[in-house]
Amino acid sequence: MIYLKLFLGWLGMFLFLTEIDAQKGVFIGGKLGTPIPLNLFAGEDNIGFANVASPGVLVGVEGRWMYEKRLSLGAELNYQYNPAKQNFWDVGRRGDVTAHYQTVSLLFRGDYYFSHKEVRPYTGVAFGGFFMFNDLMFASTLPEYIDDESVSYTTTLWKPGFAPEGGVVFKLNRKTFLDLNFKFIFIPNIEPEYETEIINGWPVVINKNPHANQHHLQLSATLLFGI
Numbered sequence: 001m002i003y004l005k006l007f008l009g010w011l012g013m014f015l016f017l018t019e020i021d022a023q024k025g026v027f028i029g030g031k032l033g034t035p036i037p038l039n040l041f042a043g044e045d046n047i048g049f050a051n052v053a054s055p056g057v058l059v060g061v062e063g064r065w066m067y068e069k070r071l072s073l074g075a076e077l078n079y080q081y082n083p084a085k086q087n088f089w090d091v092g093r094r095g096d097v098t099a100h101y102q103t104v105s106l107l108f109r110g111d112y113y114f115s116h117k118e119v120r121p122y123t124g125v126a127f128g129g130f131f132m133f134n135d136l137m138f139a140s141t142l143p144e145y146i147d148d149e150s151v152s153y154t155t156t157l158w159k160p161g162f163a164p165e166g167g168v169v170f171k172l173n174r175k176t177f178l179d180l181n182f183k184f185i186f187i188p189n190i191e192p193e194y195e196t197e198i199i200n201g202w203p204v205v206i207n208k209n210p211h212a213n214q215h216h217l218q219l220s221a222t223l224l225f226g227i
Contacts, residue, residue, distance in 0.1 A: 026227050027177065031060040033220025035080040035103075035185075040215045049214045053101045056082035062222055069116035076126075078105045080218075101214065102133045105185075109165065120169040127162040130187050134209060153195060155209045161187035163218070175226030183218040190214060 036055045039048030060078035067073065084099035111124030137152035167181035193209040 025066060027064045027066065027175075027224040028227060029062055029064075029177075029179075029222050029224035031058070031062055031076065031078065031220050031222040033058040033181075033218060035082055036217040036219065037082060037085075038184075038215045038217055040186075041188075041213055042211070047211050049101075049211055049216060050085075052085055052088050052099065052211055053082040053214075054085045056080060056101075058218060058220055060220070060222075062224070064224060070113040072111050072113070074109045074111070076105075076107050076109065078107070079103070080105075082216075097136070097138055099136045100134070103214070104131045104133075105129065105161075107163065111165070113169070118171040120171070121167070122169065123164075123166045125162065125164055126183060128160070130157075130159050130161050130185075130214075132157040132159070132187075132190075132214060136209075153209075155193055157190060159187050159190060161185060169224075177224040179222040179224060181218075181220050181222065183220075185214075185216050185218055187214050 034055050035058050037049035037053045039046075039050040042048035042051075058078060058080040060076050062074060062076040064072050064074035080103050082101040084097065084101075086097075105128060107126040107128035109124055109126035111122045113120045113122040115121065132155070134155040134157075135152065136154075163183040163185045165181060165183040167179055170178045170180075172178055190209075190211070190213050192211065194205050196203050196205050
């Protein structure tokens with residue numbers, strides 16, 4: 001009987017240590033979410049990102065190293081798309097307007113977990129680079145007017161940024177986790193861009209990037225698998 005108790009004790013200890021080791025290590029996964037434009041620190045004329053763009057779609061891949069029970073380091077590569085906010089781009093005789101805001105970001109992150117059990121709320125910070133590709137097109141609906149001729153503008157930017165973040169990780173099994181995350185993305189120092197056109201013989205200034213930032217909130221869900 002004593003040997004059976006010793007065996008069961010060692011078996012329990014082995015399973016406990018195996019469970020702890022399974023919760024450490026490297027995890028990779030895919031992300032799906034939505035970027036929500038914000039008007040924080042609006043630019044000239046109090047125009048911010050939420051004035052010109054609508055919530056969109058976010059997809060990405062992530063790697064995370066859980067090197068301690070309550071600490072992790074990670075990296076993620078994301079793509080996001082925000083369509084135009086049509087009520088802002090109602091420009092009358094300029095014709096139909098389409099605008100697209102696309103961003104590719106590479107972020108590095110560190111997080112602290114308030115628990116190492118099945119449900120793990122956490123907080124942390126991410127930082128990295130954001131490549132933004134914004135395009136704006138006026139599609140003429142009245143081509144007989146000179147000032148209704150179709151015209152398009154493109155703005156490409158590469159900017160550093162950072163993001164306070166938080167969320168909750170749910171343990172689904174020994175090596176699978178579901179992460180629900182929010183980030184406040186701050187991309188400072190984006191200036192409005194202007195272009196001058198000659199319309200009916202007169203110079204007309206077009207603001208093709210009418211905001212001074214692209215700050216936004218990211219809401220996402222990531223499924224992580226241990227490797």
